[in-house]
Amino acid sequence: MSLILSIETxxxxxxxxxxxxxxxxxLKEDYGQGYSHxxxxxxxxxxxxxxxxHSLSDLDAVAVSKGPGSYTGLxxxxxxxxxxCFALNVxxxxxxxxxxxAHQVKESKGYIVPMLDARRMEVYAEVFNTEYxxxxxxxxQIIDEESFKSYLxxxxxxxxxxxxxxxxxxxxxxxxxxxxxxxxxxxxxGHLAYNKYKKNDIExxxxxxxxxxxxxxxxxxxN
Numbered sequence: 400m401s402l403i404l405s406i407e408t409x410x411x412x413x414x415x416x417x418x419x420x421x422x423x424x425x426l427k428e429d430y431g432q433g434y435s436h437x438x439x440x441x442x443x444x445x446x447x448x449x450x451x452x453h454s455l456s457d458l459d460a461v462a463v464s465k466g467p468g469s470y471t472g473l474x475x476x477x478x479x480x481x482x483x484c485f486a487l488n489v490x491x492x493x494x495x496x497x498x499x500x501a502h503q504v505k506e507s508k509g510y511i512v513p514m515l516d517a518r519r520m521e522v523y524a525e526v527f528n529t530e531y532x533x534x535x536x537x538x539x540q541i542i543d544e545e546s547f548k549s550y551l552x553x554x555x556x557x558x559x560x561x562x563x564x565x566x567x568x569x570x571x572x573x574x575x576x577x578x579x580x581x582x583x584x585x586x587x588x589g590h591l592a593y594n595k596y597k598k599n600d601i602e603x604x605x606x607x608x609x610x611x612x613x614x615x616x617x618x619x620x621x622n
Contacts, residue, residue: 401459401596404444404483405588408436408476409468409496410515410561412582415443417451418589425450426586436475444479458489460601462592464583465493466610467523467537468515473609481604490601492592495610497525497537500560502587504578509555510534512547514562515583520569522562523612526550539612542566551575 400420407414407428413436414428427443429435448455463480466473484491500513506529514524520542526535540546542565550556551572558566559578567577595601 401593402453402457403460403462403492403589403592403596404447404458405462405464405494405585405592406440406444406476406480407464407496407499407583407585407588408440408472408479409464409466410472410582411435411469412584413439413443414583414585415440415447416585416589417447417453418593421590421593423586423589426584428584428586430582434469434472436472440475440479444483455483455487458483458487460490460492460592460596461487462492462494462588462595464496464499464585464588466496467539467612468496468583470611473611477607477609481607484604490596490599491604491607492595492600493602493607494588494591494595496583497523497560498527498531498533499587499591500581500583501525501527501531502591503581503584504529504557504559506555506557509557509574510547510550510553512550512556512558514558514560514566516561516565520565522560522566524562537612542569544569544571546570548572 416426497513511527514522525537
């Protein structure tokens with residue numbers, strides 16, 4: 400048996416789940432519009448553990464969504480995961496944020512494009528087939544009328560994530576399907592983390608860093 404705590408903080412959704420052998424037992428998340436990670440993450444962790452009837456010492460591993468995503472959100476999630484791993488002496492498992500998001504789409508054919516909002520008309524996006532194999536690596540890209548054209552001309556494409564809002568204003572192809580109102584969630588992480596746990600595909604807790612994709616840029620306040 401493997402009991403894994405999963406932490407997802409890459410967007411405004413502060414999400415925590417507890418899974419057993421890849422099946423989600425309990426999920427706690429905040430699908431609000433603001434970032435509540437600093438206030439709610441550790442509360443959610445405590446709630447999930449208590450509601451399950453387990454204790455932190457029962458955990459076999461801690462999984463964290465590794466990015467890309469919000470710089471601050473990633474720092475909070477990874478710091479919490481590392482702290483738990485050090486304290487409990489359990490392995491750290493990293494899960495691709497976009498791969499996890501892609502698993503919210505259940506279709507038999509076509510392509511899945513999980514995308515997270517970046518600056519202006521830019522998104523972080525990857526392309527998967529409906530068996531969740533990556534067809535194109537993660538890119539930070541500017542969305543225009545030609546984006547994903549080769550995939551759209553071949554089959555249906557399912558866009559999901561908070562990058563959908565800007566994308567649907569530009570892409571109007573008949574094969575484009577926009578799944579709105581969805582964010583990465585710890586609910587899909589348990590299965591992915593369990594597969595990595597079985598293969599001992601774990602991270603070095605001391606040296607692991609989130610996948611930012613782009614460098615953090617601090618914006619100076621206006622006088």
